[in-house]
Amino acid sequence: MNRQSYIPPAAKKKCETCGKPYSPLRRGKCQPCYRREMRYGSTEYMREEVEDTSLGFVLGHCTELGACLVWTGTVSKEGRPQTTDRKHWREEGKARQILLHRWMYEHHTGQTLRKGQHVKQTCGNKLCLSPAHLSASQPRPGRTPLGEAGRYKGKERREDHFERCANGHKWTDESLYVDPKGRRICRICQAASTMQRQGKDPSDYEWKRRKAWDDTPECSNGHVYTEVGWYFNGEARVCRKCFAEKERKRWLRVSYGMALEDFENLLVTQNFACGICAVPFDLDVREFTPCVDHSHSSGQVRGLLCHACNLGIGHFKDDLERLRSAIKYLEMAGPAAAR
Numbered sequence: 001m002n003r004q005s006y007i008p009p010a011a012k013k014k015c016e017t018c019g020k021p022y023s024p025l026r027r028g029k030c031q032p033c034y035r036r037e038m039r040y041g042s043t044e045y046m047r048e049e050v051e052d053t054s055l056g057f058v059l060g061h062c063t064e065l066g067a068c069l070v071w072t073g074t075v076s077k078e079g080r081p082q083t084t085d086r087k088h089w090r091e092e093g094k095a096r097q098i099l100l101h102r103w104m105y106e107h108h109t110g111q112t113l114r115k116g117q118h119v120k121q122t123c124g125n126k127l128c129l130s131p132a133h134l135s136a137s138q139p140r141p142g143r144t145p146l147g148e149a150g151r152y153k154g155k156e157r158r159e160d161h162f163e164r165c166a167n168g169h170k171w172t173d174e175s176l177y178v179d180p181k182g183r184r185i186c187r188i189c190q191a192a193s194t195m196q197r198q199g200k201d202p203s204d205y206e207w208k209r210r211k212a213w214d215d216t217p218e219c220s221n222g223h224v225y226t227e228v229g230w231y232f233n234g235e236a237r238v239c240r241k242c243f244a245e246k247e248r249k250r251w252l253r254v255s256y257g258m259a260l261e262d263f264e265n266l267l268v269t270q271n272f273a274c275g276i277c278a279v280p281f282d283l284d285v286r287e288f289t290p291c292v293d294h295s296h297s298s299g300q301v302r303g304l305l306c307h308a309c310n311l312g313i314g315h316f317k318d319d320l321e322r323l324r325s326a327i328k329y330l331e332m333a334g335p336a337a338a339r
Contacts, residue, residue, distance in 0.1 A: 017043045053085050053098055055107060058129065068128040071100065079126050105134045165189060174209040213237065256292050256301055263292070266304050274306040276313075281306070 014021050015030040022030035033043040061073040071081035081100040101119040106112060108131035113119070123133040164170050165186035177185045187209060192202035218224050219239035228241040249260050267290065273280050275293070281304075282288040291310040294301045296318065305313075316322045 053083060053103060058083075058100060058104065062129055067130060068123055068125050068133065069130045070125070071127045071129050075127070081127060081129060100129055101134060104129050104131060105136060108134075111136075210236075252292070256294055257299070258292075258301060262301075263290075263304075266301075270304055274309055275303040276305055276309040279306055 013023060013025055015025065015033055016028040017033045018030065020030060026034045029037065029043065037043045058071075059069070062069040062071055064070075073081065073083060076082045076097070076099070083098050083100060084096045085098050099119075101121075102113060105119045113136055118137045119134050120137065121128050121133050122135055123130070125133075162171070165175075165184070165188075167186070167189055169175055169186050169188045171184070171186075175187050177187055179185060188207050191207050195202045195205065217226070219230075219237075219242055221239070221242055223239050223241050225237065225239065228239060230237045230239055232238070252258050252260060252263055267281070274288075274290075279288060281290045287307045289307065290304040291307055292301060293303050293305045293310055293313070313323075316326070
């Protein structure tokens with residue numbers, strides 16, 4: 001089945017008021033004329049249009065409210081003062097809508113604002129047209145003018161660009177990097193840009209090229225990468241052992257408010273054993289790794305326990321009465337049941 005589209009025929013009837021062809025008609029009138037008649041009682045255009053915008057016309061439609069000149073005429077969809085200008089439209093062919101904030105600022109200062117500049121009120125009243133309460137935004141900086149060939153004239157290439165970068169750094173085997181697209185990149189400039197983003201002053205640091213991975217089998221702390229392992233974080237290699245120590249320090253600081261030195265002092269004080277069962281700690285066995293025991297109400301660190309003892313007093317809710325009842329219960333059951 002061939003589907004055919006329906007195209008309505010051209011309107012043959014004309015509006016009895018304006019004489020323009022329009023379909024459908026309502027009471028013999030087109031839609032604009034019909035709406036005017038229903039709203040204003042007449043098909044004539046009742047909106048006030050000014051032949052020429054003048055200061056007297058603008059001030060005549062304003063009322064003083066404190067230090068503000070409040071506009072009482074028509075406003076835009078955003079609620080800002082505006083008016084129409086037939087002469088402006090008829091002679092210059094530009095938009096008939098006149099934004100009075102912009103017009104008042106240009107008329108008072110004698111300046112012509114650039115395209116993209118906006119006028120805002122300092123008093124916070126959208127309807128205020130007082131020149132003292134109007135301020136213009138700063139224009140965006142323009143681009144470099146076009147050259148004779150009509151092309152954009154950006155940063156001119158230096159004559160010695162094959163010997164130095166744009167900032168004057170001499171191309172060497174250490175400072176030059178050629179990307180896969182063949183573009184020359186200065187490593188010194190890249191490092192300076194990274195420091196500036198981090199809030200550092202590049203002049204306070206001496207640039208040194210980072211060594212290749214094959215030339216650095218160890219991390220800065222002397223750990224061999226092939227023995228302890230490593231991973232790539234998007235910028236450089238990270239030693240897994242160093243990262244684990246760093247995370248351990250962060251975990252102690254955030255969770256218990258203690259430094260790694262305090263943790264090591266507790267180990268020495270307890271002779272590297274649990275504070276309850278006196279079993280020696282073993283970092284290679286999870287059940288015998290030292291756990292920080294602290295009060296859940298005050299957050300104060302009480303000591304180091306093994307995994308089982310830490311869970312045990314945790315299940316007893318740190319309640320001394322429950323622990324005494326547990327001891328009494330085991331004593332009543334006898335030595336055989338206590339084991």
